[in-house]
Amino acid sequence: MRRISGGRCPSAATSVNFESPQHLSLLLNGLNDLRSNGQLFDVTLIAGGPNGHRYEAHRVVLSACSDYFRAMFTDPVFMERKQKEIVLNGVTSEGLHHILEFAYTSRLALNLSNIQEVLSTASHVQMQDVVQACSDYLEEQIVVDNCVDLATIADTYSLWQLNKKVYYFICSNLMVFSQTNELDRLTFQQLTRILDCDYPVDCSESDILSIVMKWVELDVSQRVQCLSQLLPFINYKEITKEELTQHWNRLEKILSTSIGCHRFIYRKIFSQIEYKSPDESNVLINSRGMELAVIKVGGFSDNGVTNDITYYLESEKKWKYLSRIPHVEQCNFGMTIHRNQLYVVGGCFNSVQSLEENVHPFGFKYNPLCNNSGNPWSTIAPMHKERCRFTLTAVANYLYAIGGASDTEFPDIDDDLYISGEIYFPETNDWGPMASLPVPYRSQHSAVAYNHYIYISGGLDQDIVLKDLIRYNTITDEYDSNMSPMLCERADHTMIVFNNKIYVFGGWFEAPITGLRVLANTIDCYDILNDSWSVIADIPTPRYYAGIVNKGSIVYIIGGFHSDNTFDRTSGLIESFDLVSHMWNHSLDDYPQDIWEHQCCTLFVPKYRDDLVVTSHQM
Numbered sequence: 001m002r003r004i005s006g007g008r009c010p011s012a013a014t015s016v017n018f019e020s021p022q023h024l025s026l027l028l029n030g031l032n033d034l035r036s037n038g039q040l041f042d043v044t045l046i047a048g049g050p051n052g053h054r055y056e057a058h059r060v061v062l063s064a065c066s067d068y069f070r071a072m073f074t075d076p077v078f079m080e081r082k083q084k085e086i087v088l089n090g091v092t093s094e095g096l097h098h099i100l101e102f103a104y105t106s107r108l109a110l111n112l113s114n115i116q117e118v119l120s121t122a123s124h125v126q127m128q129d130v131v132q133a134c135s136d137y138l139e140e141q142i143v144v145d146n147c148v149d150l151a152t153i154a155d156t157y158s159l160w161q162l163n164k165k166v167y168y169f170i171c172s173n174l175m176v177f178s179q180t181n182e183l184d185r186l187t188f189q190q191l192t193r194i195l196d197c198d199y200p201v202d203c204s205e206s207d208i209l210s211i212v213m214k215w216v217e218l219d220v221s222q223r224v225q226c227l228s229q230l231l232p233f234i235n236y237k238e239i240t241k242e243e244l245t246q247h248w249n250r251l252e253k254i255l256s257t258s259i260g261c262h263r264f265i266y267r268k269i270f271s272q273i274e275y276k277s278p279d280e281s282n283v284l285i286n287s288r289g290m291e292l293a294v295i296k297v298g299g300f301s302d303n304g305v306t307n308d309i310t311y312y313l314e315s316e317k318k319w320k321y322l323s324r325i326p327h328v329e330q331c332n333f334g335m336t337i338h339r340n341q342l343y344v345v346g347g348c349f350n351s352v353q354s355l356e357e358n359v360h361p362f363g364f365k366y367n368p369l370c371n372n373s374g375n376p377w378s379t380i381a382p383m384h385k386e387r388c389r390f391t392l393t394a395v396a397n398y399l400y401a402i403g404g405a406s407d408t409e410f411p412d413i414d415d416d417l418y419i420s421g422e423i424y425f426p427e428t429n430d431w432g433p434m435a436s437l438p439v440p441y442r443s444q445h446s447a448v449a450y451n452h453y454i455y456i457s458g459g460l461d462q463d464i465v466l467k468d469l470i471r472y473n474t475i476t477d478e479y480d481s482n483m484s485p486m487l488c489e490r491a492d493h494t495m496i497v498f499n500n501k502i503y504v505f506g507g508w509f510e511a512p513i514t515g516l517r518v519l520a521n522t523i524d525c526y527d528i529l530n531d532s533w534s535v536i537a538d539i540p541t542p543r544y545y546a547g548i549v550n551k552g553s554i555v556y557i558i559g560g561f562h563s564d565n566t567f568d569r570t571s572g573l574i575e576s577f578d579l580v581s582h583m584w585n586h587s588l589d590d591y592p593q594d595i596w597e598h599q600c601c602t603l604f605v606p607k608y609r610d611d612l613v614v615t616s617h618q619m
Contacts, residue, residue, distance in 0.1 A: 337603055434477060544596065
């Protein structure tokens, strides 16, 4: 036979590798055709026992799909290796039917009536892809009425992801769950898991103690002995003395029905509990499963304006993505935290057609507890007036939008009740007017809440940088301009309250002669009680448009850029200042990207979140 040759001698360089994308489906279809036509079968599987339903199959197909069958048919230690018929005890006919259907077609029809049999069979024959498919399906079916059953299934088959989702769901809906018959169906181990898993809950710690007692009361004779193991899981520091007294009275009634329980032991335990003082305020219903995070909202990066929200947890020491503002990319919005919900209101964006700045009045609210149970964002009523470069401050149960710029540069003050600001009422989702600012066109200022007052400082009155400090009384709806002014003019700065003092960070002013912008490089302190100012420290790295926030006594200065002229000197630098020791340090890792003109705050977020890590090369 002659060798085929071309104009040159053949070589390895002229060889071609052929790969058919249809081959896998052709192979699978061919094997299923052999099954449908009853050809080349070499094993019979019998479901559930010798008299169970019989299924013909091919050893090679079963071995390729299942570690269980591969070992059975290839390891000499198994006698089934030479058997033509194999009885599968503990496997149902329906379950085996669906498993074989998947092995030959890669298709699996799951529903609530067959899921347990399919899962049981898949676990028995070690088909992990089917087990995972069943787990994924069950995760989508979690409701209050079936969560105890799903928790039992997750424990039985070691479905750790399902286990996490079920207990997260139960904790997130604990009050509703406790009012159903499902509470009585909980085992002691499952209730212990709920108390110990450290997932966010939708009720107070006093409610949780009440739920534990209710579970015991549903079967006192069998469960009263569990109390000594359950009560240590209660965080008594979040329960007031009055609430504990009520719980003790209820507990005494439970203990009186059991001869084996010694009430004096429990009384001694309760008498030593460190309870919450009634005047302590807490922004959270319950701190279980939550951690206070430093939050970065929006701003600019090398890729332009972004709506991304990122966060930093001390326990993880990484910046991660939290969410995105559900609006076109915008900046210069108002932002505040109220009852551990993030409000983002107003701001401006560039029109694609005209490239002009558009100011808008729309607002959004983010609830970190809704991430795993639905959309965490909801819209709020728009402001009566569009505004950007303003302040949004929460006091008591209201939000105050003060000052800012709008599309209407010089409106008629008499015809606009909302020119200086407006008040948001969360309970009615509506905005109302507030008193006029002494300087009605103030923007790029700073504001901070102290008791029932809002202190407002600096900013711009059109083109003039201000240095005044004024105070708004939220009870009387009046402004007071008699406070001592700041030590220098400042715009785009940040004020922070700590221990009856207001600290001013960042910002800029204009040089008297040249009119050029100058970075404010000192931290100035206003003593609220004495109405006096002092300089307490210099800033090591002065920056424009940095995000500044405090977590307790530690203030973080995040990002910004170092010059008004050279935008290539942006930074992700994070420096921190201790308001007690007046010392600088570098307690947080730098932000992975260069960022500026963002806003920062603190927010309690769930500890256990699977979020992407912010990297230095995001596109």
